[in-house]
Amino acid sequence: MNLTPTFRRAIVPSIAALALALSACGGDDTSGSGSGSGGEGGSVDLASLSGELTAGGATSQQSAQEAWLVGFQEAAPGVTYTYDAVGSGDGRTNFINGGYAFAGSDAYLTDDEGELAGATERCAGQAPIEIPDYVSPIAVIFNVPGVDDLNLSPEVVAGIFAGEITSWDAPEIAELNDGVELPSADITPVHRSDESGTTENFTDYLDAVAGDTWTAGVVETWPGEYGGEAGNGTSGVVQVVSENENTIGYADASQAADLGQANIQVGEEFVAPSADAAAQILEVSPRVDEASDVNLAVDIDHTTEEAGVYPIVLVSYILACTQYDDQATADLVKGFLGYILSSEGQEAASADAGNAPLSDSLSEQAQTIVETISGP
Missing domain, CATH: 3.40.190.10 (Periplasmic binding protein-like II)
Incomplete structure (x- = not known):
C-alpha cells in the first residue's frame, strides 16, 4: 500500500x-x-x-x-x-x-x-x-518598487546590513547602478531571527570582505546591535521581504521565489547568484x-576574484x-x-x-x- x-x-x-x-x-x-x-x-x-x-x-x-x-x-x-x-x-x-x-x-x-x-x-x-x-548561492534578495536589476559591492552589502547605508538612493548604491531609478526611501534590512547556518555563512562573507564595516564577526544568531526586521527560518525571511517594500535580506537562492536577487561584485565584474557560479567556489x-x-x-574563499564565481555560498x-x-x-x-x-x-x-x-x-x-x- x-x-x-x-x-x-x-x-x-x-x-x-x-x-x-x-x-x-x-x-x-x-x-x-x-x-x-x-x-x-x-x-x-x-x-x-x-x-x-x-x-x-x-x-x-x-x-x-x-x-x-x-x-x-x-x-x-x-x-x-x-x-x-x-x-x-x-x-x-x-x-x-x-x-x-x-x-x-x-x-x-x-x-x-x-x-x-x-x-x-x-x-x-x-x-x-x-x-x-x-x-x-545565498542570494541578497530585495523588494524595491521599479528596481529589477541591482548591483552591489561587498562594502555596500556590509554597509546596508551594518546599518551604515540607510537609503536606497545613497551615493554608494547609485554609483554602482548607473541608469537605475533608485527611490528616496529608507532601507529595511531583514535577517534571520533563529540560530542559523545561513546567517553564519552570510556573516562569514561580510567578515571576510568588509571586516572594517561589519564588526560583529561570524555569528549564527544575528547581533542585537543591528536593527531591521526578522523572519524565522529561510521561509520567514523570504515572506517578510515579499510582503514589505524597500526591504533587503539574505536567503538560499533556491527559495527566493520571485524576489529580486542582487548581482555581487567579484573583482571587476558583477556576478548573479546561480547554481553553477556557486559550485565553482568549491x-x-x-x-x-x-x-x-x-x-x-x-573553508569558503569569499575573497576570490576568479571570473564567474559567486562569492556568497551556502x-x-x-x-x-x-x-x-x-x-x-x-x-x-x-x-x-x-x-x-x-x-x-x-x-x-x-x-x-x-x-x-x-x-x-x-x-x-x-x-x-x-x-x-x-x-x-
Whole structure:
C-alpha cells in the first residue's frame, strides 16, 4: 500500500518546522543490505529497508528534502522518514543528544561550543561524518518598487546590513547602478531571527570582505546591535521581504521565489547568484581538515576574484556517525545518505531546488565515506 507523502509547514515566533513523512506497508524485516537493487543507495538494498528514520536541521535544505523524499519513497517504500526543518543549530544539538539519526547543517562542526567533542562522544568516540550534500548561492534578495536589476559591492552589502547605508538612493548604491531609478526611501534590512547556518555563512562573507564595516564577526544568531526586521527560518525571511517594500535580506537562492536577487561584485565584474557560479567556489576553497578521512568540509574563499564565481555560498552538510548503536539505524542512514549523494538524488534535488549538484569527484568521496557506516 503506497501512501501519499505529507508535508507540514508552520511558522511560529520561535520555530519553523517542516516535517517530511513518508510511509508504506512493507515486510517484517527491519533492515537489509544487498547489491543496491530498488534504487541508488550505495551498497544498501533500498527496497528491503523498513523502519523509521528521523533527522532534521537546516531549513535551507527544505526543497531538496522534498525532492529526496519522493525519490526515496519510490525506492524504499517500507521506510518512514521524517525531516524536521528546525534550523542548523537545533539540528546539530538534536543530533549530538541522539534525537536525530543524522542532521542537516549549514555550518560544519567546531570546538567553539563543544559541538565537535559532543558529536564525537555521541558517535562512539569516532569523528563524526561531515559531508556536503547541498550547494547553493545565498542570494541578497530585495523588494524595491521599479528596481529589477541591482548591483552591489561587498562594502555596500556590509554597509546596508551594518546599518551604515540607510537609503536606497545613497551615493554608494547609485554609483554602482548607473541608469537605475533608485527611490528616496529608507532601507529595511531583514535577517534571520533563529540560530542559523545561513546567517553564519552570510556573516562569514561580510567578515571576510568588509571586516572594517561589519564588526560583529561570524555569528549564527544575528547581533542585537543591528536593527531591521526578522523572519524565522529561510521561509520567514523570504515572506517578510515579499510582503514589505524597500526591504533587503539574505536567503538560499533556491527559495527566493520571485524576489529580486542582487548581482555581487567579484573583482571587476558583477556576478548573479546561480547554481553553477556557486559550485565553482568549491574548486578554489581549501579543506577544513585535510587529515580527516570522514570530513569533507571546506573553508569558503569569499575573497576570490576568479571570473564567474559567486562569492556568497551556502554549503550544507550532513552530519552522521560511522557507527550506530543498532544495525537497523545504520542501514537506514547508510541507505538514505547513499541515495541523496547518488546521481539520481543529486539530479532530483537540482531539478526541484535549483541547487548545484556535487561534482563527480566530490560525490564519489562522500559515497566512500558513507560506505563506512556500520552498526555496533
